[in-house]
Amino acid sequence: xxxxxxxxxxxxxxxxxxxxxxxxxxxxxxxxxxxxxxxxxxxxxxxxxxxxxxxxxxxxxxxxxxxxxxxxxxxxxxxxxxxxxxxxxxxxxxxxxxxxxxxxxxxxxxxxxxxxxxxxxxxxxxxxxxxxxxxxxxxxxxxxxxxxxxxxxxxxxxxxxxxxxxxxxxxxxxxxxxxxxxxxxxxxxxxxxxxxxxxxxxxxxxxxxxxxxxxxxxxxxxxxxxxxxxxxxxxxxxxxxxxxxxxxxxxxxxxxxxxxxxxxxxxxxxxxxxxxxxx
Numbered sequence: 001x002x003x004x005x006x007x008x009x010x011x012x013x014x015x016x017x018x019x020x021x022x023x024x025x026x027x028x029x030x031x032x033x034x035x036x037x038x039x040x041x042x043x044x045x046x047x048x049x050x051x052x053x054x055x056x057x058x059x060x061x062x063x064x065x066x067x068x069x070x071x072x073x074x075x076x077x078x079x080x081x082x083x084x085x086x087x088x089x090x091x092x093x094x095x096x097x098x099x100x101x102x103x104x105x106x107x108x109x110x111x112x113x114x115x116x117x118x119x120x121x122x123x124x125x126x127x128x129x130x131x132x133x134x135x136x137x138x139x140x141x142x143x144x145x146x147x148x149x150x151x152x153x154x155x156x157x158x159x160x161x162x163x164x165x166x167x168x169x170x171x172x173x174x175x176x177x178x179x180x181x182x183x184x185x186x187x188x189x190x191x192x193x194x195x196x197x198x199x200x201x202x203x204x205x206x207x208x209x210x211x212x213x214x215x216x217x218x219x220x221x222x223x224x225x226x227x228x229x230x231x232x233x234x235x236x237x238x239x240x241x242x243x244x245x246x247x248x249x250x251x252x253x254x255x256x257x258x259x260x261x262x263x264x265x266x267x268x269x270x271x272x273x274x275x276x277x278x279x
Contacts, residue, residue, distance in 0.1 A: 007031075007220060016188050017220055023187035025129075026098060026118045029111070032194065033097035035213040045099045049115070052076060053122020060123050066142040067157060073120055074155020081105070083112055085152030093201045093210070096194060110136040110194055112151035128184035131193055133171040137163070139184055146182070192221060208239040226255060230264070237267060242274040 007013050012028035026049065027042065034040045056076050063069035077083045082105040089095035089108050098114055101107035107115070113129055113136050120127040120138075127138040127149065137158075138149045148158040158166065160182075167178045185193075195218050202210040215235045219228040233248035249268040256264055 006216065013191075013217070016191055019188065021186060021188075025114055025187050025190060028187065028191055029098045029114055029194065032191070032198070032214075032217065033099055035217075036093065036097065036210055037099070040099060042099075045102055048102050049118045050122055052081065052119045055080075056119065056123035056125075060125060066140065066144075067147060069125060070140060070147060070149055070155070070157050073116065073123070073125060074149070074157070077116060077119060077151075078154040083107065083115060083151070084154060085109065085112060091201070091204070093198060093205070093207075096198050096201070107152075108136075108197070109150075109152040110190070110197065113138045113149075114190070116149060116151045116155070129190045130182055131185040131189055132163075132167055132181045133173055133178070135167070135170065136193065139182065148182075188221065192218070195221075208235065211235050212239040212241070226252070230256070230260075233264075234267060237271050237274070240274075242271040242278070245271040246275065 007017065010028075010031040012024050013031050015023045016028065026045065030040065030042045030045060056072060059072040059076075060069045063072055083101065084105060085108065086095075086106045089106050094100040094104070095107050096111050098107075098111055101111045101115055110129075116138055117127045117129060125140065127140055130137045130139045130148065135150075135152070138151065140147045140149065146160050148160075148163045150156040150158065163182070164175065164178050167173070167181070168175065171178065173181075195214050199211060199214045199218065202208075202214060212235050215228070215232045219225070219232045222228050229248060230252050233245050233252055236242070236245035236248060246268065249264055249271060253261060253264050253268070
């Protein structure tokens with residue numbers, strides 16, 4: 001099976017594989033969540049978002065200005081429905097899954113932002129994801145310039161200059177680097193960031209079956225990346241897939257740098273011993 005074919009039933013992830021931009025980000029995020037929750041019913045999350053959008057349309061229509069409309073969004077999601085960030089959430093994979101964020105009210109910046117963007121869209125507000133360093137935000141382009149909504153901190157609204165100053169303080173990056181990061185992110189960039197977050201969490205918890213699934217998605221999205229191909233091979237060993245690991249490692253050995261060759265050969269021999277033990 002070619003890398004990516006196993007996701008052919010994931011309609012929105014399949015769009016990402018073909019580099020389309022007309023992606024329903026919530027559905028794509030739910031497709032990822034389904035890897036860890038095979039019986040996941042998307043309808044509950046989608047209906048919740050639709051109901052919040054309906055709740056917001058009236059207040060948004062009556063808002064005095066664009067900033068006030070964003071405050072209504074925060075009041076609805078963080079005030080009325082309790083969506084909020086929590087530092088402990090960074091250690092829990094569930095906090096990256098949008099359905100669990102809605103169920104528990106707790107998430108990390110990117111998962112909360114995806115929910116904010118979806119509800120905003122349902123209410124007629126155009127929010128874009130912004131993959132800023134250290135902290136994911138959303139962006140609204142108002143008539144007076146960009147405003148940034150921090151879903152992790154109860155929908156706090158930041159003006160452009162204040163956002164730049166804050167991001168410089170938490171990231172240590174210079175002005176030019178921060179300014180570049182404030183441009184809207186594509187659905188592909190957002191999903192890649194979600195997957196990399198999940199990969200790090202599953203590695204921390206040594207949940208190799210979930211690392212395997214996440215690494216498959218990363219490799220499918222970036223098929224030309226040697227690093228992702230190599231990581232997929234190494235995760236295949238740890239997740240008890242020696243036959244797949246052997247094929248992947250042989251491919252990696254044909255293109256790897258000299259300094260990695262010895263290490264990959266060691267892993268190849270380990271995979272071969274594991275497979276021989278099964279026969």
